[in-house]
Amino acid sequence: MTPxxxxxxxxxxxxxxxxxxxxxxxxxxxxxxxxxxYSIAVHKSSLTFLIVLLMEMVFLLGLWTFRRTAYLxxxxxxxxxxxxxxxxxLPFAAVTRVRKQPLGVAFQPADRRRYVNRFxxxxxxxxxxxxxxxxxxxxxxxxxxxxxGARMVNGADVILPITDVDAFLAAVKGRLxxxxx
Numbered sequence: 781m782t783p784x785x786x787x788x789x790x791x792x793x794x795x796x797x798x799x800x801x802x803x804x805x806x807x808x809x810x811x812x813x814x815x816x817x818y819s820i821a822v823h824k825s826s827l828t829f830l831i832v833l834l835m836e837m838v839f840l841l842g843l844w845t846f847r848r849t850a851y852l853x854x855x856x857x858x859x860x861x862x863x864x865x866x867x868x869x870l871p872f873a874a875v876t877r878v879r880k881q882p883l884g885v886a887f888q889p890a891d892r893r894r895y896v897n898r899f900x901x902x903x904x905x906x907x908x909x910x911x912x913x914x915x916x917x918x919x920x921x922x923x924x925x926x927x928x929g930a931r932m933v934n935g936a937d938v939i940l941p942i943t944d945v946d947a948f949l950a951a952v953k954g955r956l957x958x959x960x961x
Contacts, residue, residue, distance in 0.1 A: 787854045787951070789942040791863060792906070794850035796899050801843050809836050852909070852942050854951055859911065861938070866927040870938070874917045878952050883908040886939045895931040908941040909948055 812833040819826035846864065853860040858871035884904030887896050896904075913921055913936045925933045932939055942948060 788851045789853070789909075789944055789948045790847070791850040791852065792903055792941040792943065793899050794847045794863075795943070796902060798843050798847035802840065805836055805840050805843075809833065809840065812836065852940055852948070854948075854955065859952070861924075861928070861940070863928060863932075868924055868927055870911065870913065870920070870924070872955055874914050874920055875911055875952075875956060876914050877910075877912040878949055878956070879910050879912075880907050880945050880949055881910055882906065883939070883941045886910070886934055886937070892934065897931075900931070903941045906941060907945040908939055909945050911938040911940070912936055913938065 812829055816826045816829040816833060819829060850863045851861075853862070855869075858869055858873075859875065861868040861870065882905055883900065886908070887893055887900060887904070913924070915921070915936050921933075921936055924938060928938065
C-alpha cells in the first residue's frame with residue numbers, strides 16, 4: 781500500500797478506528813469460534829454463537845472497508861474526499877492554499893474543543909493537511925461542512941489527518957502552481 785504512488789492518502793481517523801477495533805472485536809471472534817467449536821463437539825445448539833459470530837465478522841468487515849475507502853485523492857480536476865458514504869470533489873480552482881500543521885491546532889479555540897474525541901486526542905500531535913477553500917465559494921463550503929461535519933471543517937478550512945502529508949503537499953502544490961500559471 782503506497783498512497784503516494786496511487787495518489788490516495790488515507791484518512792487516519794478511519795485507520796485509528798480500525799486499529800482500535802480489530803484487537804478488541806477480533807478477540808471476541810476468537811472466543812466465539814472456540815465456543816462454537818465446543819458446542820458442536822458436545823452436540824449442543826450453537827446457533828446463538830453462530831449468529832453473534834456472524835454479526836461480529838460483518839462489523840469487522842465494515843470497519844475494514846471503511847478504513848480502505850476513507851481517503852483523500854488527487855484527481856485531474858481537483859481533490860476527491862471519500863469518507864463513509866460521502867464523496868466530495870474540491871476543484872483546484874476552489875483551493876487557495878494547502879498547509880501542514882498538527883491536528884491539535886484546529887481544536888485549540890474554545891468553540892472547537894467540543895469536537896475533540898479520543899481519535900482527535902490520539903492524533904493531536906501528528907501532522908494534518910489544512911486545505912483552504914476560496915471563501916467566495918460559499919455553496920461548496922456549505923456542502924463540504926454538511927457532508928464532512930464540523931470536526932473536519934473549520935470555516936473555509938478542510939482539516940484531514942492523512943497518511944504521508946509531505947508527499948500530498950508536494951503533489952498538490954505542483955498542481956496548484958500549474959493551474960494558476
